[in-house]
Amino acid sequence: MQNEDFKSSIILFFLISFFSISCFSQDLNWKEIQNGIWKASVGVPESISLLKAADIQPKVDALQNLPSTSFPFSKDKISAEVIDGKVYLRFPLEREEQIYGLGLNFKTVQQRGRIMQLHVDHYGGRDNGRTHAPVPFYVSSKGYGVLIDAARYITVYAGTAVRVDTDDPPVLRDRNTDKQWKAQPYSDAVEILIPAQGTNIYVYGGSSPMEAVQRYNLYNGGGYIPPKWGLGFTQRVPTLYSDADILKEAREFEDHNFPLDFIGVEPGWQSMAYPCTFEWDKTRFPDPEKFNSDLKALGVRSNLWLNPYVSPIGSLYPKLKDLTGSHTVWNGIVPDFTIKETRDIFKKHFVENHLNFGVSGYKIDEVDGFDSWVWPDIATFPSGYSGEQMRQVYGLLVQDMTGKWFKELNQRTYGLVRASNAGASALPYVIYNDYYSHRDFITALINSSFIGVLWTPEVRASKSAEEWVRRMQSVCFSPMAMLNAWADGTKPWSFPEVETAVREVANLRMQLLPYIYTTFSQYHFEGLPPFRAMNLVEGFLHQQKSSDGKLESTDNPYEIAVKSEIKDQYMMGDELLVAPMFAGETERKVILPQGKWYDFYNGKYVGENEIIRVSPGIEKIPLFVKDGGIIPMRPVERQAPKVGEKVELIIRHYGTSNGDFVLYDDDGVSFDFEKGDYSTVKILVKKDKKGQLKGVISKPEKGKPYGYHKKVTWEFMTN
Ligand code: GAL
Numbered sequence: 001m002q003n004e005d006f007k008s009s010i011i012l013f014f015l016i017s018f019f020s021i022s023c024f025s026q027d028l029n030w031k032e033i034q035n036g037i038w039k040a041s042v043g044v045p046e047s048i049s050l051l052k053a054a055d056i057q058p059k060v061d062a063l064q065n066l067p068s069t070s071f072p073f074s075k076d077k078i079s080a081e082v083i084d085g086k087v088y089l090r091f092p093l094e095r096e097e098q099i100y101g102l103g104l105n106f107k108t109v110q111q112r113g114r115i116m117q118l119h120v121d122h123y124g125g126r127d128n129g130r131t132h133a134p135v136p137f138y139v140s141s142k143g144y145g146v147l148i149d150a151a152r153y154i155t156v157y158a159g160t161a162v163r164v165d166t167d168d169p170p171v172l173r174d175r176n177t178d179k180q181w182k183a184q185p186y187s188d189a190v191e192i193l194i195p196a197q198g199t200n201i202y203v204y205g206g207s208s209p210m211e212a213v214q215r216y217n218l219y220n221g222g223g224y225i226p227p228k229w230g231l232g233f234t235q236r237v238p239t240l241y242s243d244a245d246i247l248k249e250a251r252e253f254e255d256h257n258f259p260l261d262f263i264g265v266e267p268g269w270q271s272m273a274y275p276c277t278f279e280w281d282k283t284r285f286p287d288p289e290k291f292n293s294d295l296k297a298l299g300v301r302s303n304l305w306l307n308p309y310v311s312p313i314g315s316l317y318p319k320l321k322d323l324t325g326s327h328t329v330w331n332g333i334v335p336d337f338t339i340k341e342t343r344d345i346f347k348k349h350f351v352e353n354h355l356n357f358g359v360s361g362y363k364i365d366e367v368d369g370f371d372s373w374v375w376p377d378i379a380t381f382p383s384g385y386s387g388e389q390m391r392q393v394y395g396l397l398v399q400d401m402t403g404k405w406f407k408e409l410n411q412r413t414y415g416l417v418r419a420s421n422a423g424a425s426a427l428p429y430v431i432y433n434d435y436y437s438h439r440d441f442i443t444a445l446i447n448s449s450f451i452g453v454l455w456t457p458e459v460r461a462s463k464s465a466e467e468w469v470r471r472m473q474s475v476c477f478s479p480m481a482m483l484n485a486w487a488d489g490t491k492p493w494s495f496p497e498v499e500t501a502v503r504e505v506a507n508l509r510m511q512l513l514p515y516i517y518t519t520f521s522q523y524h525f526e527g528l529p530p531f532r533a534m535n536l537v538e539g540f541l542h543q544q545k546s547s548d549g550k551l552e553s554t555d556n557p558y559e560i561a562v563k564s565e566i567k568d569q570y571m572m573g574d575e576l577l578v579a580p581m582f583a584g585e586t587e588r589k590v591i592l593p594q595g596k597w598y599d600f601y602n603g604k605y606v607g608e609n610e611i612i613r614v615s616p617g618i619e620k621i622p623l624f625v626k627d628g629g630i631i632p633m634r635p636v637e638r639q640a641p642k643v644g645e646k647v648e649l650i651i652r653h654y655g656t657s658n659g660d661f662v663l664y665d666d667d668g669v670s671f672d673f674e675k676g677d678y679s680t681v682k683i684l685v686k687k688d689k690k691g692q693l694k695g696v697i698s699k700p701e702k703g704k705p706y707g708y709h710k711k712v713t714w715e716f717m718t719n
Contacts, residue, residue: 275332
């Protein structure tokens with residue numbers, strides 16, 4: 001065996017030497033590996049990659065259900081070379097084409113014309129590729145996606161560079177005399193530089209950008225369905241809170257009649273943090289098992305903060321000493337999670353001391369790193385992977401590892417992480433950060449939909465009651481409704497003048513759980529992101545033109561969509577358009593896609609295919625529903641339904657058209673749905689002979705989990 005290994009190392013050595021000294025142009029051998037997904041290799045792909053770190057398991061059946069599609073461009077327009085140990089790639093772009101994705105950006109949605117160096121990092125205020133999830137995947141408005149599956153700092157020239165031998169050169173202009181001269185001439189390609197001997201590349205086809213995104217998510221295993229409690233409200237408490245403080249806090253939520261499903265316990269649960277011991281601090285948490293069960297008795301779960309850097313005073317330190325990188329972070333050693341033994345040591349400790357005590361999940365902090373708060377690129381790791389490779393995959397590795405602990409217990413978790421990358425769709429984590437710009441947080445939420453990650457615009461503190469309520473409204477229309485009070489000790493009712501408005505929007509989220517949960521099931525089964533950029537929405541496509549085929553009218557929404565970016569409104573699921581308000585604004589514009597739209601709150605018609613202005617008042621976040629839209633809801637409850645609990649179903653219909661909706665349900669906590677233990681019921685609203693709208697709902701299949709009473713309350717919102 002050892003001999004065999006030796007032989008293959010020699011072959012690999014020669015291959016690598018050959019590739020590193022040569023300039024090697026390659027005809028790519030594209031293979032359709034799944035319906036509408038093509039893969040090709042350039043050079044010798046590395047043994048670690050993003051999709052490998054995420055351990056993706058493609059959802060083959062769901063992919064087969066998508067329509068077949070052809071390769072999105074002429075294959076000979078793609079070029080690939082290995083020069084001096086690096087991969088040089090070129091993909092074509094057409095004139096009208098726009099591209100989206102390329103990481104979790106905070107300020108821009110359209111990426112054509114940008115240069116990105118995709119590098120896991122804390123977001124530093126510029127969309128330059130350094131971000132929490134620098135996913136090397138882009139989606140074209142023409143309906144395809146491209147992924148570079150390399151764990152490297154990849155540079156993408158997204159329609160910026162112009163080759164001498166280009167097919168579609170920019171017009172030559174004289175700056176002295178020609179006003180149309182541009183500092184950045186037209187470019188007809190996306191060019192990508194990958195500092196590696198080789199890489200795998202994937203092309204995802206489709207008839208729309210959304211279909212390409214669906215393929216990407218389904219290939220990654222389909223999106224994650226959070227447990228129901230994960231979609232309820234969560235409060236993170238100040239760092240040094242004790243068990244008693246936390247229980248008191250949970251009771252205060254009851255007193256204020258405010259929703260609460262889980263509490264985030266920040267660094268102080270550990271005997272030391274930054275670096276971490278992962279051991280309970282006995283002064284603040286003398287009996288962690290009892291603490292978790294007392295909390296559970298209030299219907300509340302716990303989520304533990306950590307960063308992965310192991311403290312020398314912790315019991316894990318001696319076991320991990322030889323399984324860590326060459327450099328420390330805050331005096332802690334950096335576990336090499338690509339090694340099974342490292343993962344096993346972590347698992348044993350975490351399962352025995354946390355999961356078995358009832359801990360429901362983790363917040364995995366500091367895996368993105370400001371450069372000086374993480375290992376340097378010069379660090380080495382016992383697996384042989386470089387500091388750079390580790391930096392690009394670390395967030396994926398910890399998400400995958402911790403996610404599997406819960407899965408083995410057949411228990412869904414839902415947590416937070418500060419770094420991710422390609423392949424993350426099926427991982428049970430939501431990204432957050434410290435950057436705290438309300439507007440940019442919404443743009444990040446929009447961008448998360450292109451790249452298979454979830455993002456929360458968390459609330460911490462605010463300068464005014466107005467800012468507070470506006471932030472609270474946005475976070476309630478995001479993947480995780482969270483108040484992170486680790487530093488400020490804020491509570492949802494910290495601004496008494498808006499306490500009612502804040503409670504109302506949190507209650508509304510709780511009422512919308514049937515709709516939100518179904519939306520997440522679409523993420524899993526169909527690859528449709530739960531929170532969606534307008535550019536992914538049908539009737540809002542970039543290439544859409546007004547009826548006369550022109551894009552000239554000043555109030556043509558498609559003109560706006562092409563020229564400016566839609567960075568402040570998005571869809572939650574199929575039916576609901578969310579247009580957050582920001583402090584200082586009393587009105588805003590909303591761009592309505594094709595078809596008629598209705599006000600969520602009163603069912604009134606608001607417009608169609610146009611830009612409207614709304615001034616909703618402090619107590620409401622503008623929400624709009626499509627004509628024929630069906631929104632399944634439930635009565636106001638402080639917590640998500642428990643296993644086996646049945647709740648009342650309230651079905652709202654908007655507009656005057658017929659509507660249909662498939663409501664999804666399962667036990668809300670386990671993975672039994674993967675074996676078919678779930679229900680889908682069809683909701684139909686149709687006009688009867690007299691022209692009156694009537695609703696019907698099908699019966700759930702016998703023996704499958706279904707948490708709703710038979711009797712349904714129908715609300716026809718538009719009269
Ligand atoms: C930060 C994190 C905050 C909070 C804090 C605790 O890195 O982003 O949300 O958890 O650490 O020290």
